[in-house]
Amino acid sequence: MVPVTVAAASLVTVTAAAAGTASWRIVLRDADERVVHQLDAQDEEFVWAGQTRVFPFAGGVSAGTLSFEAVTPVTLTQLQCIAADGSPS
Template identity: 75%
Template sequence: MTVVALEAGESATVPVTVEAVSLVTVTVAAAGTASWRIVLRDVDGAAVHVLEGRDEVFDWAGQTRVFPFAGGVHGGTLTFHALTPIALSQLQLIAADGTS
């Protein structure tokens, strides 16, 4: 398992192309409480969607939490900004299924 440990103020950015997103999952490597901001940006750098996670509790190592998320980009980026220390083992966008 790969773990990305971020200190408060650090971030990780990955390229992403996705038609439409409905959820994002955050999986941690260690139990604890964390706060973050996830930003989906289009190719021009404009924020398409921002998710604030404040004082989110993870009861066990490897726990995955699911959060509502919206937006879509072609050639954009997804950035996870740590507001408190956090060790991530997975960050996943879940595509919208096209139903309302």
């Protein structure tokens, strides 16, 4: 798990090392380990090695954790949580 403080998130990007299909869960927890937001991705296809996919993500946390939990085997080259920019929708 990675310590994280983010007022609000809007996206998560996942970059796979190899082409294929994978399933995972990304969980944002507060300092007391309560789940603030969970993204379940099932059977997501990466067409080529190094492809980055973008997924909507919501929630904010102070001194919490962000964890990536693989449901099927997958090797990542990057996992990125992108904070909301504060602009009105």
